[in-house]
Amino acid sequence: xxxxxxxxxxxxxxxxxxxxxxxxxxxxxxxxxxxxxxxxxxxxxxxxxxxxxxxxxxxxxxxxxxxxxxxxxxxxxxxxxxxxxxxxxxxxxxxxxxxxxxxxxxxxxxxxxxxxxxxxxxxxxxxxxxxxxxxxxxxxxxxxxxxxxxxxxxxxxxxxxxxxxxxxxxxxxxxxxxxxxxxxxxxxxxxxxxxxxxxxxxxxxxxxxxxxxxxxxxxxxxxxxxxxxxxxxxxxxxxxxxxxxxxxxxxxxxxxxxxxxxxxxxxxxxxxxxxxxxx
Amino acid sequence: xxxxxxxxxxxxxxxxxxxxxxxxxxxxxxxxxxxxxxxxxxxxxxxxxxxxxxxxxxxxxxxxxxxxxxxxxxxxxxxxxxxxxxxxxxxxxxxxxxxxxxxxxxxxxxxxxxxxxxxxxxxxxxxxxxxxxxxxxxxxxxxxxxxxxxxxxxxxxxxxxxxxxxxxxxxxxxxxxxxxxxxx
Numbered sequence: 001x002x003x004x005x006x007x008x009x010x011x012x013x014x015x016x017x018x019x020x021x022x023x024x025x026x027x028x029x030x031x032x033x034x035x036x037x038x039x040x041x042x043x044x045x046x047x048x049x050x051x052x053x054x055x056x057x058x059x060x061x062x063x064x065x066x067x068x069x070x071x072x073x074x075x076x077x078x079x080x081x082x083x084x085x086x087x088x089x090x091x092x093x094x095x096x097x098x099x100x101x102x103x104x105x106x107x108x109x110x111x112x113x114x115x116x117x118x119x120x121x122x123x124x125x126x127x128x129x130x131x132x133x134x135x136x137x138x139x140x141x142x143x144x145x146x147x148x149x150x151x152x153x154x155x156x157x158x159x160x161x162x163x164x165x166x167x168x169x170x171x172x173x174x175x176x177x178x179x180x181x182x183x184x185x186x187x188x189x190x191x192x193x194x195x196x197x198x199x200x201x202x203x204x205x206x207x208x209x210x211x212x213x214x215x216x217x218x219x220x221x222x223x224x225x226x227x228x229x230x231x232x233x234x235x236x237x238x239x240x241x242x243x244x245x246x247x248x249x250x251x252x253x254x255x256x257x258x259x260x261x262x263x264x265x266x267x268x269x270x271x272x273x274x275x276x277x278x279x
Numbered sequence: 280x281x282x283x284x285x286x287x288x289x290x291x292x293x294x295x296x297x298x299x300x301x302x303x304x305x306x307x308x309x310x311x312x313x314x315x316x317x318x319x320x321x322x323x324x325x326x327x328x329x330x331x332x333x334x335x336x337x338x339x340x341x342x343x344x345x346x347x348x349x350x351x352x353x354x355x356x357x358x359x360x361x362x363x364x365x366x367x368x369x370x371x372x373x374x375x376x377x378x379x380x381x382x383x384x385x386x387x388x389x390x391x392x393x394x395x396x397x398x399x400x401x402x403x404x405x406x407x408x409x410x411x412x413x414x415x416x417x418x419x420x421x422x423x424x425x426x427x428x429x430x431x432x433x434x435x436x437x438x439x440x441x442x443x444x445x446x447x448x449x450x451x452x453x454x455x456x457x458x459x460x461x462x463x
Contacts, residue, residue, distance in 0.1 A: 064409065068409075235461075
């Protein structure tokens with residue numbers, strides 16, 4: 001049994017909320033560099049240069065790279081031998097978000113759905129918890145902007161639609177999203193499970209390092225094929241025309257009911273923010 | 280990139296008509312900010328026949344909800360938000376003289392038609408490059424709806440605010456043209 005103080009959860013969420021918004025992970029920056037090199041359109045190349053410059057300003061001046069500092073997705077992998085002391089997990093996470101968004105001068109974007117009244121502190125966070133073996137606690141903080149989240153979809157395909165139906169839906173979703181989700185994007189795909197499970201799979205696929213190969217060879221092939229098809233649409237960075245609309249397609253798969261083929265597409269803007277810590 | 284065209288607000292019909300989709304522009308002067316909630320309030324005022332908190336004639340509305348300014352800073356990150364959410368309101372503002380909009384993403388056909396009819400331009404700034412865009416903002420003042428927080432209407436003074444003309448007054452669309460050029 002290992003004890004984790006609730007204050008260390010608050011501090012971790014607070015710091016990761018700021019770090020995620022101020023500094024992109026190395027894999028995202030590397031993807032910008034590669035995209036810039038491969039992009040055929042001069043405008044597209046200039047956009048990659050601007051994104052790299054923007055990231056450098058954000059990192060050096062400790063300001064958010066994008067004004068939409070997102071809703072907070074907090075993914076917790078909680079070892080079953082961990083005991084949390086001092087306060088409820090959910091309250092601790094929300095307190096961390098509250099402090100991070102205040103101290104980091106991050107935009108507060110959460111509101112009541114009907115009145116649209118802002119909650120004022122970017123809480124509540126969207127918390128996904130998984131209990132796993134062991135005595136460690138992993139926290140991933142992944143702020144997500146409203147513009148790209150609005151382009152995400154969950155659909156229930158027929159088993160007869162198969163792999164071809166999946167590919168068609170994903171490519172078409174990107175086409176319909178067009179310039180809206182701030183391309184270059186990362187396309188997260190969830191396949192299987194149920195309507196809620198598939199959405200979580202798509203979300204989790206975005207945490208994978210960009211440019212890393214899917215260990216499942218069949219999925220790796222599908223990812224490469226869809227990436228090519230999406231980029232061949234010609235929409236390019238910011239949808240202004242070019243060859244690099246998407247930086248990567250990531251798939252996560254799970255078994256599903258014999259009557260179903262659930263599919264989720266989570267489109268993530270180029271500000272692919274996620275930072276993690278193990279307590 | 281092509282040559283950058285310098286424009287200064289308020290925009291005349293002559294300037295607006297000279298801009299073509301795909302043009303790179305450097306915007307100078309005043310911009311007014313408004314997004315979802317502020318647009319709703321503006322159009323509610325028009326419905327009631329009341330006066331708006333600022334004169335939109337010749338002006339550009341920038342779709343943005345900035346991040347808070349750090350101590351000593353003029354503004355926080357301030358890149359464009361997705362424009363289609365303002366589509367239900369934009370034609371009403373063009374009708375009373377608004378000459379430009381800055382955002383990102385496609386507009387509805389009726390909005391593009393309204394741009395042709397009322398002579399207005401839709402510009403795109405780089406979505407997600409909020410820290411970079413903020414550097415061109417020199418002065419900010421909240422002029423209405425402070426209760427909306429990031430969605431309050433702000434009057435901004437900008438210098439060399441970089442944008443691209445997406446839809447011009449002839450109905451052209453750089454998103455379609457750009458895509459067709461690189462489509463395989």
